[in-house]
Amino acid sequence: MKLKPNKILFITSFIPVIVFKVVTRVGETTLAQAKVATVVGLILALIQFTLSKKFIKHKNYLEKTFLGFLGVGTAWVYFTPPHLPSLFVNHSTDLLYFSLFLTTLIPQLFGYDPFTYNIAKQMAPEQVWNTTQFRTINLHLTYFWSGLFFINFLSSWLGHGIPLLSIILPLIIILGIGLPVVRIYPKYYLKKNFTSQPIDPSLLPGTAKELISQMPLGFHPEAADQLKAEIQFDLSGGGGGKMVLSISEGKCIVREGEVFSPTLTIHSPADIWLKIARREIDPARSLMDGFYKVEGDMNLLMKMGELFHHPTKGSEQILTQKGEKKVMKILAIQGSPRPKQSNTEILLQEFLKGARSRGAETETIYLKEKEIHSCVGCYTCWAKTPGTCVIKDDMPEILEKVKGCDILVYATPLYNYNMTSLLKAFQERLLPLLDPHLIKSGETYRHPQRYEVKRKMILISTCGFPEISHFDGLRHIFRHIEQSGQVPLVGELMMPAAELLKQEGLKDKSQDILQSVYRAGIEAVRDGRVSKETEAQIQKPLITPDELAEMANLWWDSHLQGITQGKPQDGGTEDMRLLLRGMAATFNSQAAGDLKATIQFKVTGKQTGNWYLSIENGRCIFNEGLVDSPILTIKTPSEVWLAIANKEIDGQQAFMEGKYTATGDMNLLMRLRTLFGSQRS
Numbered sequence: 170m171k172l173k174p175n176k177i178l179f180i181t182s183f184i185p186v187i188v189f190k191v192v193t194r195v196g197e198t199t200l201a202q203a204k205v206a207t208v209v210g211l212i213l214a215l216i217q218f219t220l221s222k223k224f225i226k227h228k229n230y231l232e233k234t235f236l237g238f239l240g241v242g243t244a245w246v247y248f249t250p251p252h253l254p255s256l257f258v259n260h261s262t263d264l265l266y267f268s269l270f271l272t273t274l275i276p277q278l279f280g281y282d283p284f285t286y287n288i289a290k291q292m293a294p295e296q297v298w299n300t301t302q303f304r305t306i307n308l309h310l311t312y313f314w315s316g317l318f319f320i321n322f323l324s325s326w327l328g329h330g331i332p333l334l335s336i337i338l339p340l341i342i343i344l345g346i347g348l349p350v351v352r353i354y355p356k357y358y359l360k361k362n363f364t365s366q367p368i369d370p371s372l373l374p375g376t377a378k379e380l381i382s383q384m385p386l387g388f389h390p391e392a393a394d395q396l397k398a399e400i401q402f403d404l405s406g407g408g409g410g411k412m413v414l415s416i417s418e419g420k421c422i423v424r425e426g427e428v429f430s431p432t433l434t435i436h437s438p439a440d441i442w443l444k445i446a447r448r449e450i451d452p453a454r455s456l457m458d459g460f461y462k463v464e465g466d467m468n469l470l471m472k473m474g475e476l477f478h479h480p481t482k483g484s485e486q487i488l489t490q491k492g493e494k495k496v497m498k499i500l501a502i503q504g505s506p507r508p509k510q511s512n513t514e515i516l517l518q519e520f521l522k523g524a525r526s527r528g529a530e531t532e533t534i535y536l537k538e539k540e541i542h543s544c545v546g547c548y549t550c551w552a553k554t555p556g557t558c559v560i561k562d563d564m565p566e567i568l569e570k571v572k573g574c575d576i577l578v579y580a581t582p583l584y585n586y587n588m589t590s591l592l593k594a595f596q597e598r599l600l601p602l603l604d605p606h607l608i609k610s611g612e613t614y615r616h617p618q619r620y621e622v623k624r625k626m627i628l629i630s631t632c633g634f635p636e637i638s639h640f641d642g643l644r645h646i647f648r649h650i651e652q653s654g655q656v657p658l659v660g661e662l663m664m665p666a667a668e669l670l671k672q673e674g675l676k677d678k679s680q681d682i683l684q685s686v687y688r689a690g691i692e693a694v695r696d697g698r699v700s701k702e703t704e705a706q707i708q709k710p711l712i713t714p715d716e717l718a719e720m721a722n723l724w725w726d727s728h729l730q731g732i733t734q735g736k737p738q739d740g741g742t743e744d745m746r747l748l749l750r751g752m753a754a755t756f757n758s759q760a761a762g763d764l765k766a767t768i769q770f771k772v773t774g775k776q777t778g779n780w781y782l783s784i785e786n787g788r789c790i791f792n793e794g795l796v797d798s799p800i801l802t803i804k805t806p807s808e809v810w811l812a813i814a815n816k817e818i819d820g821q822q823a824f825m826e827g828k829y830t831a832t833g834d835m836n837l838l839m840r841l842r843t844l845f846g847s848q849r850s
C-alpha cells in the first residue's frame with residue numbers, strides 16, 4: 170500500500186506525545202528529565218506542525234492539540250514553583266485525554282468544523298465534503314469521540330497508578346471501540362438513511378440511458394418547488410451517453426447532449442448508475458468510494474431521491490374473469506412502408522416502452538416485412554371454412570396473435586387522409602374473425618364477432634401537415650370499426666407535422682411529446698385507456714403551421730436545387746438557409762428574455778450567401794442579405810456551420826481551431842446554444 174503525505178503526517182502527529190511519554194517514564198522521573206521530555210516533545214510537535222502546514226491542505230486538530238498540550242507542559246515544568254512540575258508529569262495522561270475531550274467538544278459549538286471532519290476529508294473524495302450526510306456523520310463521530318475521551322480522562326485520573334484503569338482500559342476504548350465504530354458507522358448511517366429493497370431489474374429499463382430518459386415520468390413537482398436546475402449525466406460504457414435533465418417551473422424534461430454550465434454533473438460508468446437505480450448499491454456510499462464522480466451542487470444530488478421516483482412502481486397486471494392475475498399482452502401492427510425511418514415507429518415504440526414499464530408484454534409486427542395479400546372477397550372464410558382464410562400467407566399466424574392479445578395497436582402514417590395500403594390490406598384480412606350474420610346494434614346493422622373478444626384497440630398515427638384536422642377521416646373510420654366490431658377504441662395518439670420529430674433543433678419539444686406518448690403506454694395498461702389530456706399533449710404543434718409550411722417549402726426548394734441530397738426522413742440539415750430558418754423557428758424566447766440583437770452570417774464555401782437573424786420582443790426572424798451594425802457577425806464556410814448543427818463537430822472547438830470567426834458580442838456567441846435548438850436555459 171502506498172502511503173500518501175497526509176496519511177504519513179497523520180501517523181507522525183502522535184510521535185511528539187509518544188516521545189514525551191517515553192522520556193518521562195525512563196527510570197525515576199526527575200524534574201530535569203521532565204524538562205527534557207517536554208522540550209523534545211515540543212520541538213517534535215513544532216516540526217510536525219511545520220511539515221503538515223507545508224504538505225497538507227486540510228489540517229486536522231490533533232497536531233494543534235498536541236502542540237498546545239506540550240507547549241503548556243513546557244511552560245508548566247519550567248516556570249511554575251518547584252512542587253508543581255511533578256503534578257503535570259504525573260497527570261500528563263489525564264490532561265492529554267482532557268485536552269482531546271475539549272478538542273472534540275468545543276470547535277463545533279462555535280461553528281467550526283467538527284474534529285473528525287478534516288481527518289475524514291483526507292480519506293473521502295472532495296465531492297462529498299459538503300454534503301449534509303458527510304457533515305452529519307462527522308458530527309456524530311466527533312461527539313462520540315468526545316464521550317470516549319471524557320471516559321478515558323476519568324478512568325486515567327481516578328485510576329491513577331492502577332495500570333488497568335489508567336493505561337489498559339483507555340487503550341481498549343480507543344482501539345476496541347473508537348476505531349471500529351469509525352469504520353462501521355458511516356456505512357450504517359448511509360444504509361439506514363438511503364437504501365431500501367432492491368428493485369426487480371425487469372421492472373426498469375435495461376440501459377442507463379433509457380433509465381435517464383424516463384426519469385421525468387417519475388418527477389415530483391411538489392418536491393421540486395421553485396427549483397430551476399440542469400443535471401448533466403455523463404455515463405460511460407455500454408448503455409451510456411450524455412443526457413441532460415432540465416428542471417424548471419415544476420416541470421422536468423430530458424434530452425440527449427450537453428449543456429453549457431449545468432447545476433450538477435454526474436460522471437459515472439453506465440452500469441454503476443443502473444445498479445444505483447436498482448438500489449443494488451448505495452449512491453452516497455458509492456460516491457464516497459469513488460465509483461462515480463460529481464461536480465456542482467451536491468445537495469441537489471442528495472435531493473434526487475425526493476425529486477424522482479421510479480416510474481415503474483410495480484408490474485400492473487390485469488385480472489381474468491376467474492380473478493387470476495395475468496400479464497397484459499399488447500400486439501402492435503406497424504403499417505409504415507418505411508419501418509426503419511418511420512415517424513410513426515418512434516411514437517409506437519415509446520408507447521410500448523411505457524406499457525412495458527407497467528409489466529405489459531409487447532410485440533410489434535412490421536407489415537412491410539410480412540407477406541399479406543389483399544382480401545379477394547371469396548367469402549370462403551365465412552362459408553366453406555368458417556374462420557379460416559383461403560389465402561396462404563403470413564396472415565393466419567398473425568390472426569392467432571390478434572385473437573390472444575389484450576390491446577391491438579394500429580400504427581400507421583396518414584396516407585391520403587387514411588391508413589396506408591399495408592394496414593388496409595391487414596384490416597381487410599380480419600374478416601375471418603367476424604360472423605357473416607347481420608345483427609342490429611342501435612340504429613344500424615353489423616356482423617357479430619365470431620370469437621369472444623376481450624381486446625381493445627389503440628390508434629397511433631402521424632402525418633405531414635401541421636393541422637390535427639387531417640386525421641378526421643382516419644378517426645372516423647376507427648370509430649366506426651369500434652361501433653360495428655364492438656372493440657373499444659381506448660386511445661387515439663395523433664401527431665401532426667411529425668417530420669419535425671427528427672429536427673435536431675426541436676429535440677426538446679419532441680421530447681415533451683414522446684414523454685406524453687410514454688405516459689399513454691402507462692395509462693393504457695394501468696387505467697385501460699389513454700386519457701384525453703395525454704392525447705391532447707401529443708397533438709400539440711411543435712411550431713406554428715406557417716413556420717412549418719415555410720420550412721417545408723424551403724426544404725423542397727433546397728432539394729430541387731440540389732443543395733439538399735438526403736431523404737426527408739434523414740433528419741440532418743444540408744442547407745444553410747434552411748438551417749438558419751430552422752434556428753429562427755426553434756428560437757427559445759424564454760432563454761432570450763428581453764434580448765434585442767442582430768446576428769449576421771457571412772457564409773462562404775459550398776453555399777455562399779449573407780443572411781441574418783433579428784431578435785426582438787421574444788421573437789427571432791430570418792432575413793436574407795446584410796444588416797447595418799450587427800451585434801455579432803459570424804463568418805463561416807457553410808460546411809463548418811452545418812457540421813456544427815448536425816453535431817458532427819464541436820462548435821467551441823471549431824472556433825478555437827479557427828474554422829469560423831466571430832466578431833462583436835462574444836457573450837452572444839456563447840449564448841447561441843441556449844437561444845436556439847435543443848438547449849434550454
Ligand SMILES: Cc1cc2nc3c(=O)[nH]c(=O)nc-3n(C[C@H](O)[C@H](O)[C@H](O)COP(=O)(O)O)c2cc1C
Nearest residue numbers: 505511512513582583584585586631632633634667
Ligand atoms: C403517399 C403519401 C401520402 C401521404 N398523405 C398524407 C396526407 O394525406 N396528409 C398528411 O398530412 N400527410 C400525408 N403524408 C405524409 C406522412 O403522413 C407523414 O410524413 C408521416 O409522418 C410518415 O410516417 P412514417 O414516417 O411513419 O412513414 C403522406 C405521405 C405519403 C408518402
